[in-house]
Amino acid sequence: MAFRLMFCCGKGLDRKEQGKKQATWRVFSLKELHSATNNFNYDNKLGEGGFGSVYWGQLWDGSQIAVKRLKVWSNKADMEFAVEVEILARVRHKNLLSLRGYCAEGQERLIVYDYMPNLSLLSHLHGQHSAECQLDWNRRMNIAIGSAEGIVYLHHRATPHIIHRDIKASNVLLDSEFQAQVADFGFAKLIPDGATHVTTRVKGTLGYLAPEYAMLGKASESCDVYSFGILLLELASGKKPLEKLSSTVKRAITDWALPVACEGKFSELVDPRLNGKYVEEELKRVVLIALICAQSRPEKRPTMLEVVELLKGESKEKFDALENDELFKSPHPADYNDGSRVDDGSDFISEEKEPIRELKEPEGDPGK
Ligand SMILES: Nc1ncnc2c1ncn2[C@@H]1O[C@H](COP(=O)(O)OP(=O)(O)OP(=O)(O)O)[C@@H](O)[C@H]1O
Numbered sequence: 400m401a402f403r404l405m406f407c408c409g410k411g412l413d414r415k416e417q418g419k420k421q422a423t424w425r426v427f428s429l430k431e432l433h434s435a436t437n438n439f440n441y442d443n444k445l446g447e448g449g450f451g452s453v454y455w456g457q458l459w460d461g462s463q464i465a466v467k468r469l470k471v472w473s474n475k476a477d478m479e480f481a482v483e484v485e486i487l488a489r490v491r492h493k494n495l496l497s498l499r500g501y502c503a504e505g506q507e508r509l510i511v512y513d514y515m516p517n518l519s520l521l522s523h524l525h526g527q528h529s530a531e532c533q534l535d536w537n538r539r540m541n542i543a544i545g546s547a548e549g550i551v552y553l554h555h556r557a558t559p560h561i562i563h564r565d566i567k568a569s570n571v572l573l574d575s576e577f578q579a580q581v582a583d584f585g586f587a588k589l590i591p592d593g594a595t596h597v598t599t600r601v602k603g604t605l606g607y608l609a610p611e612y613a614m615l616g617k618a619s620e621s622c623d624v625y626s627f628g629i630l631l632l633e634l635a636s637g638k639k640p641l642e643k644l645s646s647t648v649k650r651a652i653t654d655w656a657l658p659v660a661c662e663g664k665f666s667e668l669v670d671p672r673l674n675g676k677y678v679e680e681e682l683k684r685v686v687l688i689a690l691i692c693a694q695s696r697p698e699k700r701p702t703m704l705e706v707v708e709l710l711k712g713e714s715k716e717k718f719d720a721l722e723n724d725e726l727f728k729s730p731h732p733a734d735y736n737d738g739s740r741v742d743d744g745s746d747f748i749s750e751e752k753e754p755i756r757e758l759k760e761p762e763g764d765p766g767k
Pocket residue numbers: 445446447448449450451452453464465467512513514515516518519565569570572582583
């Protein structure tokens with residue numbers, strides 16, 4: 400199945416398409432972005448990810464932007480740029496960071512977003528804002544629900560559906576009201592209706608990777624559900640997805656949380672920085688949903704639509720069923736043997752790794 404990558408040559412949408420989408424993006428010149436970011440000054444740098452660096456900038460009208468400057472070292476990176484731009488241009492939702500524009504001049508490939516003044520969830524949980532404790536329980540619940548709603552849009556409303564493939568704390572940005580904006584669709588692939596998964600190359604961040612994705616390269620919506628479960632546990636507990644126990648051993652957050660949850664000791668799982676200020680019922684709900692999402696068997700994970708419903712506490716019946724799930728009766732260590740334990744200190748797969756191919760691939764697999 401071929402998708403037209405509309406902007407890879409620096410061309411915009413035609414008028415008809417623009418009208419339909421009411422797109423609010425535009426093409427930026429390199430000169431304008433140089434001047435906005437003080438020539439990509441080191442002091443403007445917000446951080447660096449797998450595909451390049453992100454810089455803070457200010458446009459002539461005073462508005463603040465974040466510019467992702469891709470390291471263009473191969474045609475492959477060029478493809479990622481084109482994919483991300485096209486996906487972002489399609490997507491408009493209150494909880495998804497939308498594209499403000501792009502620039503493709505010479506060797507430079509840049510993507511322009513609105514600057515999110517409260518940075519990422521990562522910076523509040525484990526980074527420069529972690530000591531300030533700005534994330535009270537209410538904000539955390541809003542972030543959980545908001546980011547879940549953003550992913551629901553990708554999985555169920557966007558046409559064709561979009562698998563994010565890199566859901567993690569640095570990709571959940573926070574606006575001035577601390578509302579979640581899920582960012583970075585650079586890893587996402589468009590999947591056509593009817594396909595259950597695409598077999599593809601593994602990209603993502605250790606600690607968040609679903610086992611079937613890490614081992615078989617099978618990307619599907621349920622891989623995102625798994626990563627979202629890890630994110631939820633991180634949000635509630637303030638712990639990292641992989642905790643370093645010694646120089647060679649790391650423990651997955653689920654291995655720590657599941658036995659405690661099975662004993663019903665939810666208060667032991669909550670972030671101590673909340674000083675006991677949280678809603679018990681909501682904490683229990685978040686932890687159980689997180690664990691049901693981050694179980695090893697993809698077929699047993701809920702959909703993101705169900706996750707939103709559960710997080711909002713809309714259905715008592717469904718919550719009762721969740722509470723009585725066999726996972727919380729007798730935890731099997733195998734349920735959490737997710738293959739993401741590492742002993743090399745690296746949390747990011749920067750190079751593509753060929754997955755072990757399945758012997759039999761599903762019919763009509765577009766990844767072939
Ligand atoms: N629009 C934005 N506003 C504020 N901070 C941003 C914005 N976009 C990105 N950042 C921050 O800049 C840093 C680098 O982002 P980048 O997406 O390149 O890397 P990453 O999220 O750590 O990894 P990945 O490449 O897997 O997405 C991150 O800390 C991210 O939260």
